[in-house]
Amino acid sequence: MTDILPAIPTIPRLLEQSARRYANSVAIEDGDLKLSYADLHLVAKIAARALMALGVEQGERVAIWAPNLHEWIVSALGIHLAGGVLVPINTRLKGAEAADILARSGVRVLISIGDFLGVHYPDMLAEHAIPSLEHVVVLRSARAGQTSWQSFMTLAEGVPEAMQQQRSAAVAAESPSDLLFTSGTTGRPKGVVTAHGQNLAAFAAWSDIVRLQAGDRYLIVNPFFHAFGYKAGWLAALIRGATILPHQQFDAQAVLRRIATDHVSFLPGSPTLYLSLLAHPQLGEFDLSSLRIAVTGAANVAPELVQRMRQELGFESVFTAYGLTECCGLATVCRPEDDVQTIATTCGRPLPGVELRCVDGDGNSVAAGTPGEVLIRGFNVMQGYFDDEAATREAVDRDGWLHTGDVGIVDERGNLRITDRLKDMFIAGGFNCYPAEIENLISSHPAVAQVAVVGVPDERLGEVGKAYVVLRTGASLSSESFIDWCREHMANYKVPRAVAFVAALPLNASGKVMKQALREVAAR
Structure with missing residues (x-):
């Protein structure tokens, strides 16, 4: 990893470095809009100053509730440049579910989509008490009396750029970068806190292994509110200098059309995504020759699917990976030299600097090939659950091992295969x-x-x-x-x-x- 990229401690530093290294390369294509890396840096700094104009302080949590759009990325980077903590909200949540997360995380500023999926999202919060919430910025289709994205960005004029630069410089590798809510066995979502440095280290390593590179055209179908679309998505693309192609909703025909017209080369997704593409009756009518790399996970993959992805979709390489929100979304990944059987039946080996073991009910390590609960230890393990020390102690033991609740088998070569779940997930x-x-x-x-x-x-x-x-x-x-x-x-x-x-x-x-x-x- 260090042979290719120097250590990058924070997302503000990453953006600054990428803006220099890939200045004129296209960072984001969203419809007719194209943002170069240099322009993305500039507009993200404006968003940061606008947030500061709303009173956002260092370490304050700011939420985004929107589909995959270029404004989502600009907003997230603005939050990071302002020293804030990003709180992504799932666009599939209903009003009560979103309001619970907003209230518990103490969010004062919410950046929300307007009309999406036949609903005006801010309206879904109208009947729910969120004592901390003071400002709602509406990205698109703002209504009268609402703060539009355009009017929000003009607030930056009241904050000197030097103040924003000081705020960004104060962000450290161990500073919390995001708060992602993930449900638990108690039935109530728990907020997972991770930091700048650990996320960047994890996905710089991931990018190396899966061969994401400058010039790749990365269609991100995985939602930005999820670690797959955010961290293995646009954040990894910014590390590598790839072009981000946001996609709002999965539809097989629309994705096939975008692959052909936008010359997509990098396409991660769940096995369901690839099965849907393969099952499309007009598959043969689309030019898929640009496809290069696929990364999947979340379920075991049949060897036949890997073969079909290579033969019928034209991928040069297919990778599988495993992780959970509590370890930055990433723990293991297959390697380029792995055979089809390894790729399909395992989640690969741990990242460099990450340890993995399986244990029995008494906490003793089991032999290779024997099922046990999967434990993870390393730089990628979360800082903890937000405002929940008891749950944190239950998940991460005194020796730093994260207890995943998943049952797996580690083979003689160190590859992990998930076989079951201790939890009911x-x-x-x-x-x-x-x-x-x-x-x-x-x-x-x-x-x-x-x-x-x-x-x-x-x-x-x-x-x-x-x-x-x-x-x-x-x-x-x-x-x-x-x-x-x-x-x-x-x-x-x-x-x-x-x-x-x-x-x-x-x-x-x-x-x-x-x-x-x-x-x-x-x-x-």
Whole structure:
């Protein structure tokens, strides 16, 4: 890593360095707009000064709730240049879910999309109390009385550039760079705090391994609110001098068209993304000759899929990786020399400087090839959960090992294969779904007495949720109306795709729902 890039301690330093190194290269193409690296640096500094004009202080949290747009990146870099902490909000969340994160993180400034997916996003917060929130900046389709992106940027005129430079210079490698909320087994999202230096070190190494390079045209379909789209996405592109091509929503035909017209060379995504492209009836009509590198993860990949990605989509190399939000989103990755079987059946080896081991129920390391809980230790482990010391101590032990809750096997060559989960989490189309959180949301339905959600196999999405519901006495509810209600009250990927109404849930002697029994029923 150090042979190619010098150590970069902070994102402000990274942007400054990349603006010099790749000054005239295109950093972002978003529709008709093209921003060079030099111009991106300039506009990000304006955004930083505008945030400072709103009173944003060093270390203050600022949220972004928007799809993949060039303004998202400019806003995030502005937050970092102002010494702030980025809080990305999932665009699939409903008002109550987003308001909870905003309130708990004490956000005063929210940068939000206006109209998206048939909804005006600021309206979704209108009925929810967020005591700290003072300013909402609307990126596009601002309404009368709202602060538009354009008017927000003019606020920079009131802040001298020297003040912004001082603020950026005060950011250190250990300064928190972001606060990403990830759900836990308690059913309530937890905020993961990571720092500038560890994120940059992780994704400089990742970029080396997967051969992301200057001049690559990187179509980022993975959402910016997720570590895959943010850190392995535009942040890695800025490290390498690649061109960022933001994409707002996945649609197979639209992505195929963009590959052909925008000459996309670098395309990470979940296995579902590639399966959808391969299944498209007009696949052969698109010129995919520009494709070079694919990076995937979040689920095991069939060897046949890797072969088809190479043969039918034309990728030179396919990489698989593993990580979780609590370790900057990255822990292991396959290497260029790995064979198809290794790429498809493992998540590769740890990053340089990262340790990995699997342990039994007593915390003892297990032999190679033996299943155990996956533990990670290294520079990439989070600083902790926001305002939750107890949860932090539970996740990261005294010796610095992060307990992932995933069950895996490490082979003789050090490659990791994820085999199961200690927790009940399932992954739908690349999104982590936590049954306890979904169950908490469903429990507010007036007809529901009890509910348990489990992940079940799905050909297209990998896994989807199935709900087992005990109705209140005298209540009636159809499957269709139940699922429609869920779609109104939670992000789409969390919505159970099937429901079974049962007289009672299977419980163990201590009164806990036996999820494995439900999985076995679902598998019949």
